[in-house]
Amino acid sequence: MAVAEDKKTSIKGGEFLIKETLASQIFIPEEFNEEQQMIADTCRDFLRTEIWPRLDEIDQAKSPELMSSLMDKAGELGLMGTVVPEEYGGFGMNFNTSMLVAEATGAGNSFSVALSAHTGIGTLPIVYYGNESQKKQYLPQLASGEWKAAYCLTEPDSGSDANSGKTKAKLSDDGKHYIINGQKMWITNGGFADLLIVFAKVVEPNGETDKNLTAFIIEKTFGGITMNEPEHKMGIKGSDTRQIFFNDCAVPVENMLSERGNGFKIAVNILNIGRIKLAAAALGGSKQVAKQVINYANERKQFGISIANFGAIKHKLAEMAVRMFTTESAAYRVGQNIDDLIVTLKEKGLSDADAKLKALEELAIECAIMKVHGSEVLDYVVDEGVQVYGGMGYSADAPMDRAYRDSRINRIFEGTNEINRLLVVDMLLKRAMKGQLDLMGSAMAVGKEIMSIPDFGFDEDETPFAAEKKVIKNLKKAVLMVAGAAVQKFMTKLSEEQEIIMNLADMVIETYAAESVLLRVEKRIDLLGKDVNTLQEDIAMIYLHEAVERVNNAGKSAITSFAESDELRVMLMGLKRFTKIEPLNLKEARRRIADALIAKNDYIF
Numbered sequence: 001m002a003v004a005e006d007k008k009t010s011i012k013g014g015e016f017l018i019k020e021t022l023a024s025q026i027f028i029p030e031e032f033n034e035e036q037q038m039i040a041d042t043c044r045d046f047l048r049t050e051i052w053p054r055l056d057e058i059d060q061a062k063s064p065e066l067m068s069s070l071m072d073k074a075g076e077l078g079l080m081g082t083v084v085p086e087e088y089g090g091f092g093m094n095f096n097t098s099m100l101v102a103e104a105t106g107a108g109n110s111f112s113v114a115l116s117a118h119t120g121i122g123t124l125p126i127v128y129y130g131n132e133s134q135k136k137q138y139l140p141q142l143a144s145g146e147w148k149a150a151y152c153l154t155e156p157d158s159g160s161d162a163n164s165g166k167t168k169a170k171l172s173d174d175g176k177h178y179i180i181n182g183q184k185m186w187i188t189n190g191g192f193a194d195l196l197i198v199f200a201k202v203v204e205p206n207g208e209t210d211k212n213l214t215a216f217i218i219e220k221t222f223g224g225i226t227m228n229e230p231e232h233k234m235g236i237k238g239s240d241t242r243q244i245f246f247n248d249c250a251v252p253v254e255n256m257l258s259e260r261g262n263g264f265k266i267a268v269n270i271l272n273i274g275r276i277k278l279a280a281a282a283l284g285g286s287k288q289v290a291k292q293v294i295n296y297a298n299e300r301k302q303f304g305i306s307i308a309n310f311g312a313i314k315h316k317l318a319e320m321a322v323r324m325f326t327t328e329s330a331a332y333r334v335g336q337n338i339d340d341l342i343v344t345l346k347e348k349g350l351s352d353a354d355a356k357l358k359a360l361e362e363l364a365i366e367c368a369i370m371k372v373h374g375s376e377v378l379d380y381v382v383d384e385g386v387q388v389y390g391g392m393g394y395s396a397d398a399p400m401d402r403a404y405r406d407s408r409i410n411r412i413f414e415g416t417n418e419i420n421r422l423l424v425v426d427m428l429l430k431r432a433m434k435g436q437l438d439l440m441g442s443a444m445a446v447g448k449e450i451m452s453i454p455d456f457g458f459d460e461d462e463t464p465f466a467a468e469k470k471v472i473k474n475l476k477k478a479v480l481m482v483a484g485a486a487v488q489k490f491m492t493k494l495s496e497e498q499e500i501i502m503n504l505a506d507m508v509i510e511t512y513a514a515e516s517v518l519l520r521v522e523k524r525i526d527l528l529g530k531d532v533n534t535l536q537e538d539i540a541m542i543y544l545h546e547a548v549e550r551v552n553n554a555g556k557s558a559i560t561s562f563a564e565s566d567e568l569r570v571m572l573m574g575l576k577r578f579t580k581i582e583p584l585n586l587k588e589a590r591r592r593i594a595d596a597l598i599a600k601n602d603y604i605f
Helices: 034-060 065-076 095-105 110-122 124-129 132-144 263-299 311-347 352-362 364-394 399-411 417-433 439-450 466-496 498-528 531-562 565-578 586-600
Strands: 149-152 168-171 177-188 195-203 214-219 225-227 241-252
Touching (some): 034 065, 034 095, 065 110, 095 263, 110 124, 110 263, 124 132, 132 195, 177 214, 214 263, 263 311, 263 364, 263 586, 311 352, 311 364, 364 498, 417 466, 439 466, 466 531, 466 565, 531 586
Parallel strands (some): 149 195, 168 195
């Protein structure tokens, strides 16, 4: 397997599967500077003073005024304009700093959803696709929080298949307006948004309708807009979610966003941003829940002692930490890759907006990976949180009730996790077919390797984590082996084998996560020394062992779904070879982590 050049800018989307990444190439959260940490602290202070004391009030609000007023306060602190360029009244933060803000505000439950919808899908389409006039007109008001934004894409019959939307836009007789008619649903901030990003298909006078969506910037005051009462939801009850109806809504032609027919591309690229930001927000939510769970485990006594002393509880606390630390490692690795690529593309002559869009498109695979990983880690943390709380976990008077319900939407937001798993594999294979990634060449090399005699020699490499890095290389070979065989078997019909694609996606996700946490710990040791990283090393080892097992299980499921006879035996033999790892006492490693959490009565990583 090739080694990528020791330059952060050389990393391309998806190539982690065929190139070894060096620890020096990745960013780790420990490298955030004092100013960035102060920004994050400002966000956390805002949650502590304005949001957490009012969580019940927010969830029970009968009108959108409360959430709107909280957004006003966030705007006064600058939290509404973090990614808006400075020339339009924002802070112009780089991508990884905006990720840190998403994490720091991610523990705000319904408020976090409202804020992220405004700053992300509501504002970014104009940041990236608006012309100069549109940016000057709208971004200062959005950055200050004077105006709130919403994003109108989903329709009753158009969810994951976003481009099938039926909302129509027809040019008026005088050619000055597009007349919008249609229905949108699940619109976050719909009840109080002043500005809507709306997707519709342009209809010609002869009735011919465009195949692709077009995006429009619509002010609520344009008229022809009505809405239902807020939706009654399982969780995020304080987030104002509505159905919105457009009835002959007249939109000035100059409010078309980007070009006609470019709406689907806008939607896809904005969702890439939403996916990686959701991972960061889920991490913030996870950390807050973990703190509550650790506190409760220390306080709750059974059989005369704190339940934190029980091995079963220690296992849960440690496993929460392992998964959260891993998500954090991978998320900021992606965030910095995006920032580095933006710099490289701007040096090549691209505008700031075009460079950001191109970078996000390039790293779309990793964004989808992180959306799945982050949301499922949050779900694990809140589920085990309920379990640690026991009967109180099921009580609406304890914090796990809200955390459990609010977390569930994250596996649906920004494309369901099933859709994102399909996208991970689809994008990898499309890039391989275009010659952008030599996946098939690498897969063929792995195929030859499994037919050769295994090397049973001892590895005398004394570089840090040499044995573990060999395990990571082998996990990548397992992915390539199964993917290559599946492509050969099904060719263009592989897309119909969604179960196999899901298995492949899980193998990819676990490999990326395991590599990310290992590289983070290696870099931490380089920066801070080995003595202060013993627990972090435990975390990396635990996750790597778990990833090996999960890759093995997913690989078996995939292989047995399509291989037979000799091919089946050879591939299972290859999978066994590629998912070997030296045994480790995981129980003791988890207990060391849990004991540290319990002693500090806090999430310490």
